[in-house]
Amino acid sequence: MSNIRVRIAPSPTGPLHVGTARTALFNYLFARHHDGKFILRIEDTDLERSDKKYEEDIFEGLRWLGIEADESPECSGPHGPYRQSERIKIYKKYIQKLLDERRAFYCFHSKKELEEEKEKLLAAKHPPIHLCEYRTLDPAEAAMFTQAKSDYIIRFKTPSGRKIEFQDLIRGDVSFDSDLLGDFSIAKRVDVPLYNFAVIIDDETMEISHVIRGEDHISNTPKQLLLIEALGFKIPQYAHLPLILGSDRSKLSKRHGPASVNEYRAAGYLPEALFNFLALLGWNSGNDREFFSKKELIKEFSLEKVQKSGAIFDITKLDWMNGEYIRKKSAKELLELCQPFLADFLQNQNSKIKIQNDYLEKIIKLEQPRLKKLAEIGERTEYFFWAPEYDKELLCWKNMSDTELIASLEAAEKIISNFQTPISKEKIEEAFLKEIGEGDKGRILWPLRVALTGKKASPGPFEIMEILGIEESLRRIAAAKQKKM
């Protein structure tokens, strides 16, 4: 066991976002690679926006992906509690300390005043920061003010003229000027901490050694560093991950399409495919390899191989990869995976039919090479559950006439009639091939296939008939003939 400890700290204000999942994934991989610990902490100090149902969504999504935490609200450890809302006492102690040491102070500007100041600064092309004249207010006087006024906040007394530097494991040296920070806010009240403050308290008390988070946090880092210094905490190692972008190169969000892990789950992506895909978004092994199991990823992962620039979430590549993972499944595994999707599909079609598992397994195996997402399974295989509906024009191969079509269907009918229900696709194919000889196979096979499936794209007629059986096949051919008579 190494002394590496990393964490992911989502806020339960929405469903588990793929960006958050990717950050969790990298933290997890890093921790496991170094035999360290991975902590899941919930940042729910913003009570109004936080919601238990989202917290559950986060747990569920992470669990589904196979990213399990060593310590979390669900699995307590020595550094708990793991919800910020349950750690108020801890924060309070440190806020009070900063106040007592006069490194933090009460600011009594109203929101309106602050807003006006910001507008003015922006108009004058200055950075919109707040340098507060209350920073030197006598604590006793301030205490009196807090009784009388309701509009106040606690700010950090940012030192001026400081160059704040840190080493980022991905980006190298990064530096900021403290004068551009202003007297930033750290808490609304002694017992209501704000993000930048709560994070550093948590990271210190949870003994986090490496802070691996999204690039959007780079500009929070100098503020946190100042607080860490003021409190005499240990500085963790930082690594800022590139962002996941939408097709327009801006930060991935709902408007770019599905952005939450559970949406991908519902669409029928496999967890190992999403895991693999997300790992490759901003990281690579340094060679041409693209398929990795979780175990292999843990073995290969290193922060040095993490990309600096943002990566677009390319759904077509995910689809391809998901298809690859689907193709690797055994028939039995795939059956199990497809079952809930099939059940949903049948329910939506108001169908009450019950299908035998061994029958289903054959059907699913047939569609396996075509399947990109599990949710497609119902629509792709529906002709196995009930007679297809289709436009009669679809039956015609090239510019076949009606009489030619009937002749074609009857020829097929004749061949099939020689068989009895447990048939093998090889046998029936052989019979057809013998009949067709050197002729155009489409003339007979296309109408047959459409009669069977009602689709312009499907598996071959022989394999379908093998599953469907002779009687049902003949029934469908008869129905096709009816359409043209």
Place this chain on the structure above:
RNA sequence: GCUCCUGUCGUCUAGUCUGGUCUAGGACGCCAGGUUCUCAUCCUGGUAACUCGGGUUCAAAUCCCGACAGGAGCGCCA
């Protein structure tokens, strides 16, 4: 506006640290061909990129400088 980060095929990326073997490699996509009644799978081939401008050097995707472009942040959100 200010600060920070980033810039290799449409997309994910290798190569950059340690300059030459890079007429820039792989994958997805797309296109064409083969297999095939159709679709998918499978196989073969093709398409397409070092942001620009200077400099250093015998030699630059690679080092330096400068432009430009894109992104993120600048909350009493996290």
